Amino acid sequence: MTQNLKPQDREDPEKKLDLTKLKPYGDSMNDGKVQVSFTLPVKISLKAIEAAKYLAVKMGLRDPLVAHSQDLDNGFSFFIIYGELKHNIDYTNINVSAIDLEIMSLKEINNFIKKKFKRKLIVIGASTGTDAHTVGIDAIMNIKGYAGHYGLEGYEMIKAYNLGAQVSNEEFVKKAIEENADILLVSQTVTEKNIHVQNLTHLVDLLEAENIREGIILICGGARISNNLAKELGFDAGFGSGTSPEMVATFFVKEMDRRLNS
Amino acid sequence: MTQNLKPQDREDPEKKLDLTKLKPYGDSMNDGKVQVSFTLPVKISLKAIEAAKYLAVKMGLRDPLVAHSQDLDNGFSFFIIYGELKHNIDYTNINVSAIDLEIMSLKEINNFIKKKFKRKLIVIGASTGTDAHTVGIDAIMNIKGYAGHYGLEGYEMIKAYNLGAQVSNEEFVKKAIEENADILLVSQTVTEKNIHVQNLTHLVDLLEAENIREGIILICGGARISNNLAKELGFDAGFGSGTSPEMVATFFVKEMDRRLNS
Amino acid sequence: MIEKKKGDINQRSKLDLDQKKIESARKLANKIALKTQNVIEQYTTTSIERSVCRLLGIDGVDNYNVPLPNLVVDQVQRANKLEKGVALFIGNAMLSEQDSPQRIAGSISRGEIDITSLNFNDIDSIKRILINKSKERLNLIEKKSSQRQELLKKYGEKSGPYIYVIVATGNIYEDITQAKAAARQGADIIAVIRSTAQSLLDYVPYGATTEGFGGTFATQENFRLMRNALDEVSEELGRYIRLTNYCSGLCMPEIATMGALERLDVMLNDALYGILFRDINMKRTLIDQYFSRMINAYAGVIINTGEDNYLTTADAYENAHTVLASQFINEQFAFLTGLKEEQMGLGHAYEMDPSIENGFLYELAQAQMSREIFPKAPLKYMPPTKFKTGNIFKAHIQDALFNMITIITDQKIHLLGMLTEAIHTPFLSDRALSIENAKYIFRNLKNLGDEISFKKNGIIQKRAKEVLDKAYKLLEEVYSLGLFDTIERGIFAGISRNINGGKGIEGVIKKDVSYYNPFIDLMQKKLFRGDK
Amino acid sequence: MIEKKKGDINQRSKLDLDQKKIESARKLANKIALKTQNVIEQYTTTSIERSVCRLLGIDGVDNYNVPLPNLVVDQVQRANKLEKGVALFIGNAMLSEQDSPQRIAGSISRGEIDITSLNFNDIDSIKRILINKSKERLNLIEKKSSQRQELLKKYGEKSGPYIYVIVATGNIYEDITQAKAAARQGADIIAVIRSTAQSLLDYVPYGATTEGFGGTFATQENFRLMRNALDEVSEELGRYIRLTNYCSGLCMPEIATMGALERLDVMLNDALYGILFRDINMKRTLIDQYFSRMINAYAGVIINTGEDNYLTTADAYENAHTVLASQFINEQFAFLTGLKEEQMGLGHAYEMDPSIENGFLYELAQAQMSREIFPKAPLKYMPPTKFKTGNIFKAHIQDALFNMITIITDQKIHLLGMLTEAIHTPFLSDRALSIENAKYIFRNLKNLGDEISFKKNGIIQKRAKEVLDKAYKLLEEVYSLGLFDTIERGIFAGISRNINGGKGIEGVIKKDVSYYNPFIDLMQKKLFRGDK
Numbered sequence A, B: 001m002t003q004n005l006k007p008q009d010r011e012d013p014e015k016k017l018d019l020t021k022l023k024p025y026g027d028s029m030n031d032g033k034v035q036v037s038f039t040l041p042v043k044i045s046l047k048a049i050e051a052a053k054y055l056a057v058k059m060g061l062r063d064p065l066v067a068h069s070q071d072l073d074n075g076f077s078f079f080i081i082y083g084e085l086k087h088n089i090d091y092t093n094i095n096v097s098a099i100d101l102e103i104m105s106l107k108e109i110n111n112f113i114k115k116k117f118k119r120k121l122i123v124i125g126a127s128t129g130t131d132a133h134t135v136g137i138d139a140i141m142n143i144k145g146y147a148g149h150y151g152l153e154g155y156e157m158i159k160a161y162n163l164g165a166q167v168s169n170e171e172f173v174k175k176a177i178e179e180n181a182d183i184l185l186v187s188q189t190v191t192e193k194n195i196h197v198q199n200l201t202h203l204v205d206l207l208e209a210e211n212i213r214e215g216i217i218l219i220c221g222g223a224r225i226s227n228n229l230a231k232e233l234g235f236d237a238g239f240g241s242g243t244s245p246e247m248v249a250t251f252f253v254k255e256m257d258r259r260l261n262s
Numbered sequence C, D: 001m002i003e004k005k006k007g008d009i010n011q012r013s014k015l016d017l018d019q020k021k022i023e024s025a026r027k028l029a030n031k032i033a034l035k036t037q038n039v040i041e042q043y044t045t046t047s048i049e050r051s052v053c054r055l056l057g058i059d060g061v062d063n064y065n066v067p068l069p070n071l072v073v074d075q076v077q078r079a080n081k082l083e084k085g086v087a088l089f090i091g092n093a094m095l096s097e098q099d100s101p102q103r104i105a106g107s108i109s110r111g112e113i114d115i116t117s118l119n120f121n122d123i124d125s126i127k128r129i130l131i132n133k134s135k136e137r138l139n140l141i142e143k144k145s146s147q148r149q150e151l152l153k154k155y156g157e158k159s160g161p162y163i164y165v166i167v168a169t170g171n172i173y174e175d176i177t178q179a180k181a182a183a184r185q186g187a188d189i190i191a192v193i194r195s196t197a198q199s200l201l202d203y204v205p206y207g208a209t210t211e212g213f214g215g216t217f218a219t220q221e222n223f224r225l226m227r228n229a230l231d232e233v234s235e236e237l238g239r240y241i242r243l244t245n246y247c248s249g250l251c252m253p254e255i256a257t258m259g260a261l262e263r264l265d266v267m268l269n270d271a272l273y274g275i276l277f278r279d280i281n282m283k284r285t286l287i288d289q290y291f292s293r294m295i296n297a298y299a300g301v302i303i304n305t306g307e308d309n310y311l312t313t314a315d316a317y318e319n320a321h322t323v324l325a326s327q328f329i330n331e332q333f334a335f336l337t338g339l340k341e342e343q344m345g346l347g348h349a350y351e352m353d354p355s356i357e358n359g360f361l362y363e364l365a366q367a368q369m370s371r372e373i374f375p376k377a378p379l380k381y382m383p384p385t386k387f388k389t390g391n392i393f394k395a396h397i398q399d400a401l402f403n404m405i406t407i408i409t410d411q412k413i414h415l416l417g418m419l420t421e422a423i424h425t426p427f428l429s430d431r432a433l434s435i436e437n438a439k440y441i442f443r444n445l446k447n448l449g450d451e452i453s454f455k456k457n458g459i460i461q462k463r464a465k466e467v468l469d470k471a472y473k474l475l476e477e478v479y480s481l482g483l484f485d486t487i488e489r490g491i492f493a494g495i496s497r498n499i500n501g502g503k504g505i506e507g508v509i510k511k512d513v514s515y516y517n518p519f520i521d522l523m524q525k526k527l528f529r530g531d532k
Ligand code: B12
Pocket: A130, A131, A132, A133, A134, A135, A136, A137, A139, A140, A146, A185, A186, A187, A188, A189, A190, A191, A192, A219, A220, A221, A222, A223, A224, A239, A240, A241, A242, A243, A244, A248, D193, D194, D195, D196, D197, D213, D214, D215, D277, D309, D312, D313, D385, D386, D387, D388, D389, D420, D421, D422, D423, D424, D425, D426
């Protein structure tokens, strides 16, 4: 007969959430379940399946199950694998250089600028390099904005210039100097072969060469941009998918305030 | 202007297939691209996304991109990650205990049995333990077979008993002794919490306790069974998805021949 | 038998089905059911008697974890007196001992009393005390049922398909976590899958359980815990979340009883499942099914029948008509117990080999046909399972097609497919992805069903006609053979079972003329005459 | 303008569209195109002249990798004589030097000759030698075209949609690996995506290339290598695999030339794409488009227009009519160059926000409408892109719905969506999964389109009518404004461009009365009169 079990059994430490040893979750705490897929450039065979399994073991999967293998072409095989990850991480120790500000509203931002800086802020934005994707930068800058949020052009206390796409870093810096910009916004969508990293690094170099990097709040954004990456590349902040104009504006007015008034 | 490039550029060792350092393939040789997904038992946040990324790094992904994160419920978040695996494996060194036989046809198998053993072989099969899945064992044994291949019941030189499902190991062993079986076929489909491992191990123990393990060719099969696993558990062979009756029969007649005639 | 009136078919027939043939098929099915019913009513079973105990209020286990209902029934069976029904002995003991059924059962478990050897009181007094107790207990069930009605009134009924998902961690507390998450993600019905082979246990486990394989034990306490959790989340979401479990196997009527007492909303209830897939004796389970359906009917529970299962062993293209024939028979069996059409979640499944050309059209024909033939039934539609492989990406598409059929043909109880069907019982994320899949399709194709009609005599209409014709022929065959013979011949699911073989036959007992079960009478009066 | 006869619509209209309105819309579009054509014919461009060089056989690069056609045209432009067309100078030099265009270009590259300062021979002799050379070269193109016809005859044409996938590794050799794999998996058309921003280069790179971002450079050698590889795999599979590239941007007519010479089968060719998304000057690219479409027409190449792109920046529900209006205009522009309907892969796209209720019905309406209005055109249908996110599982379902619309409405050139659309250019496995998705849907729903009809005045029919009405109004507006003004006002894709702004305007040259381009004449005769 089955044993009776009481709620106390849930206290089993193996089955308790321990944030210092956070593990993936399939259907039970700490089961470590993960799904992996990849292609190997070898013909499908039992040996290829075994190879896929070994690679999964190297990734830290205990007992990996090759749930699916598929011939992609002579010489390529595709695998879908499930297994239990032996790795865990100390969640309490994770350091997100996240932009963790209370987001202000359009009105609050305008008031903040009026009160603190007593003038309009000058913002210049573009999708730089050979990148032709404008939808991201438009979402932040165009008055019609994005998902119901007005873009920066709609802010009374912001003078916004949206240069569009395919703007060379040189042109961009020239415009920044001409307009005496406070804030620069750079959008990057194409990231194949890390072309965005090259392009963003080049911009920082140019700004430094012109000796204007210090005086400017430099921000980048795009679907594959994270704040961590942005900081590594010498930007003040980076914003990814789902950014709203308010998020960016809150960041730069606070940052400006910090720089000027502290 | 672009540089001219000649086919020789393909000889770049970084871009060549090296079987001793086999890596996953996304769209270029050795790019190491893999896809991973898992759930973490924490609320969605930038910190959670960062945690997912770190776990991916622990798995050996360079530059992991959290392509998607999704709130599953207060306290659970789902992630889809792409990245470049730094691990590789020596493909030339992979050891598959694969059943790598030339598969014989029904006719060849019958002839082989006639010639070598001069009698019908006795095969008993079942889906054992509490497992109620019969489709797998039926595919191997029933005369109507599977995907156009006759099952073992259709072999002139095989006397096949299919005991069906939910057969206890005790009953199974009893029948094996009664019928003086040459070959035992065990099907296992349910594998949650490794119930199949327990059940298969128990069978081997019983057979050993009865002192008949040696005289029998012991084979298991099922969607999540591999030959490696089977051997670990003390079986002579294990067969996974897509097994045909001929594959199994080829194996056991050859194995029987090896045991008797060498 | 209830005949369908023309007006019942609120949707104009898109398939141009022969309405006369449907009517005749229904009549045949009714005759088949009646013929079987004659046999059924001559018998009781150990499990029916145990559920009489439970209905009378006996619950709990002894020191060896044996449930008290089992101990009580065992005592009567050992005395070879079960043919009279356990109720009379309990009623007699209640009179003699002036005690409650539960306390009498406690005495039995401690070996303090043998209720079969007590002097018999006046039969009318026995029946009177039993009827009083029974009414009191049935009131509890009615209360649960009204509570459901109130909650449904409070939150409002959902239009469109119910999204039905399973939880199967083996641990009721983990199941609760998963179930609540699923409800928040959009699920309307949570089914707690049972641990493998519970259907073969000839008793119901007791208490909260945390260890099961491929599912969690069905126990009354687990039912209660989960129903509470779902009530909480219903309140949070302002949406009534239904709870389902399996009322099949050797304890079918007991589980029906537990479910009635704990306000389960849907019960998988099908004798054929046990016969074909669990090798349970056919008489045992058909007899059990009769009593359990009556309980379900009484408790306002929707039953789900298991025709979908046939297609896991038989080919969906070749054997589609067996599903329809079985739906007709199941409908009649259900009517006989007092179940209303609105409680009949007749089963079918999307199980066509994905490599078949125009497979989607055949599935569409089948689903639309079920809808038109059983217009008021909340049909239970099962997802692709058999042809799922470890290719989770393809599996997700297979489920998308299935979701489409449901929204196009207006199925009601929609069991979501999982992209990992061929791999494991669902992860939290699998369920979330499947719910997202269904919600996306349901929203995006919302009115497609109203917008399209099918070509006269096209592939779809022809297919539906062909399936109906074949089902009709099969019903004729079943009628002439009888249901028991039909099963012996392996006509359903390609699996044949012997009338005297299978598990649980030792629990089938021919009723004596003196047999008495207070609940049958009371429930039937309410169900058929509307007595209060 | 070619008018549609009733009989052309081989499928009975499912949408009950107003045929008169369609006819009037077509007439309006014709007038719009003619009005623009008047302007177009007054100009040539540096890129047209460079393609005249290429057509005459000039190819290769100098030591700095500058293509010889650029050097030749630069020389003439520097002398301010491009208004006469480069051909006259080349023809003259051929006479004077008794040498081939290629060797003359070589001399120019080495600074050995200035073809603008040679004495002018008798104009008739110049034209005669040019016409001879041109005929000889056009013969080459015709041979390629017949070769395609022969191969198609040998392998047979595929019925049903062509499965179109892209390769974009940046490395032509890697592309070949991927393309062959894709063909074996079931692809019918391979498009080699160009490296980002190649459309802004005012020259065509040379030779085989192995470094590109988000795509591979379009070079004649890359075309040749890929066409060879696909011929190999076509032979292996017994199925003709088509090759596609982008014939847009600043080198539009040159790429058309290269494609004609290397037997490309399909060309993305749309001025609007360059104007709106690349900020290329509108005059420049419309003029270029005229000449390149003529070349495509001559070479039997199917063009794909870029209406789908509008919906990546404008909302698909609100702006569906801009797509239809543009298709009407593109059709007329194409007719003017001699393109046949069978070569017009007019573009549209599945880009409705997936959260819209009944979004699938609107997509169905749009696709069916395109099919009925352009019944002979091999419509090019683009997959969901804009609303794809990193959720690859959902993305795969979005693509499944898209695949359904294609099979239901009989689209011809079906560009497969990728589950990783929001992440990276396709991996080998992404493509395989997408092809599997499409093949599964196409097979499973094969005849669904023939089987269903739409409710009179239902959501679908109403939507199609509404879009047609709005498109008609827009065409009226465009006609009164003129195409240039329309673009200035941001009516397409919500993007506005200045008539004198944008890249490449410096390459637009007003033709002198003496302007001469032997190919226009020769091709037009063949295309419109069927001359040999
Ligand atoms: C629309 C689109 C196009 C349109 C662009 C039209 C236009 N005017 O922008 C067209 C059709 C022209 C196009 C062309 C190409 N595209 Co494109 N395109 C897309 C698509 C479908 C959607 C992008 C989009 O608009 N997203 C919506 C916006 C709102 O989101 P977002 O950009 O992420 O912006 C948000 C945040 O990131 C952030 N943000 C963005 N920028 C900034 C800047 C700052 C300062 C801040 C604070 C925030 C911020 O805020 C925004 C709002 O929340 C994506 C696929 C996809 N579904 O993502 C491919 C995609 C981006 N394209 C791609 C490619 C390769 C191309 C081409 C290069 C293909 C080719 N070789 O021909 C061409 C050429 C373009 C070029 N050289 O740049 C790839 C990029 C792959 C990669 N990882 O590098 C993608 C991912 C498709 C793919 N899988 O291949 N594309």
